[in-house]
Amino acid sequence: MKIAVVGAGNGGQALAGYLAMKGFDVSLFNRSKRRISPIIESHKIKIEGQIEGDFKVSFATTNMEEAIKGRKLIMVVVPAFAHKDIAKKMAPFLEDGQIVVLNPGRTGGALEFRNILKQEEVKKDVIIAEAQTFIFASRMSNPGVAKVFRIKNAVPVSALPATRNPELEEVLRQVIPEFDVVSSVIYTSFNNIAVVFHPATLILNAARVETTAGKFEFYFEGISPSVAKVLEKIDEERCQVMKLFNVEPMTAKEWLNYAYDVRGRNLYEAIRNNSGYRGIFAPTSLDNRYLLEDIPMSLVPMASFGEEFNVKTPIIDSIINLSNIMMETNFWKVGRTVERLGLSGKSIDEIIKIVEEGEE
Incomplete structure (x- = not known):
């Protein structure tokens, strides 16, 4: 091949x-x-x-x-x-x-x-x-x-x-x-787990990234117990949006077990138990795909689907808004939305039919 x-x-x-x-x-x-x-x-x-x-x-x-x-x-x-x-x-x-x-x-x-x-x-x-x-x-x-x-x-x-x-x-x-x-x-x-791990961790470590040029391990040093609690809330909102489509979501903690065979009593412990993250350093600046990709192409569409179908995403929204300020842009305007994906005005059942069977 x-x-x-x-x-x-x-x-x-x-x-x-x-x-x-x-x-x-x-x-x-x-x-x-x-x-x-x-x-x-x-x-x-x-x-x-x-x-x-x-x-x-x-x-x-x-x-x-x-x-x-x-x-x-x-x-x-x-x-x-x-x-x-x-x-x-x-x-x-x-x-x-x-x-x-x-x-x-x-x-x-x-x-x-x-x-x-x-x-x-x-x-x-x-x-x-x-x-x-x-x-x-x-x-x-x-x-x-x-x-x-x-x-x-x-x-x-x-x-x-x-x-x-x-x-x-x-x-x-x-x-x-x-x-x-x-x-x-x-x-x-x-089940886009990057939205859970990347943007909020980078935002909450912004000062450290800018003063050290990312000279710390992103997952092991950037995700402390309190940061992990924020990630868990983002994960909860992501899962609630996904449930709109009658598909059972995989939590971030479950995904770590699925992808890496690691477990923990909470998300923080599961991340700490993943040797695959050892040696991965933080980005050298905020001008990085963890924001430039994961905000407009991951968090924005999740928030957009939530807004379209009345699922509130306040923590996801706050990370997007903080990123807008820090990056001096408006990710809401450039990101993927229900409208830009060609799904505006369609019902949940219609969207499910499009992804399962295609359009006539």
Whole structure:
């Protein structure tokens, strides 16, 4: 099977190297040349950590047409705020039978990607899918060098609509058996655990990030017992929004057991028991995807669905509003909302039918 990895950041380089290690023919695309210049020349990616070795991809390129031509599986590994741009770049070159997986989609990723392809009048028979999270906890130390701290035990993934899940599963089980095909993108979008861990932790550690340039372990030092209590409230609000769609949510504490085999009496203890988070340092500034991606593409859509269907999200709202002040922007205006996802005015049952069966 030929696979394209779109995006050469922390996750993209790690995933490309991992798939090459498993013997797949892998192309690697990045919008700018800077990150992939060494890989263009050597075709090699060095992986450290849980996986060790130098692995050879077929080629690396900044040309989207070249990157995805003849590739059965296209793994998109970019921040969710880049999904629109990637969809537009990809639209003219998609082929019948291809599968595009957003790694991850955050909240509403597959729906947004589908809308862009519709706007671009793509007529090809393409499956769009989204993962609930990224398969690795990873960081890029240098161009062409990625460190994998931990491979998750399982990652939920679903196609949009869910009627395409059997085709998705047939392909993914050959590639990454840790992918767990679930009922629909409702499950993957609203079990978005990044919204629990990332934004509030960064906001509540803002002074420390700015005065130390992130020289502390994000999960082990940034999440104290009191910070964890805030995260638990965000998790409760997320779960209440998800229950609107008649899908039982997975709490953040349950997810840590599902993904990493760790337990605890509360969220703080479960995080402390996860060795996979050891050595992951905080961002060097607030100008980071933990806010720039997770606020508009995760917290905003959750708050928007809550507002649309009368579920209050006061703690989520407060984190968004604080982020607006600190980043001098308005994430409410640029983020994914019910309206921007093409679902304004639709009932819960209508939305469920769209994600399960598609639109006529």
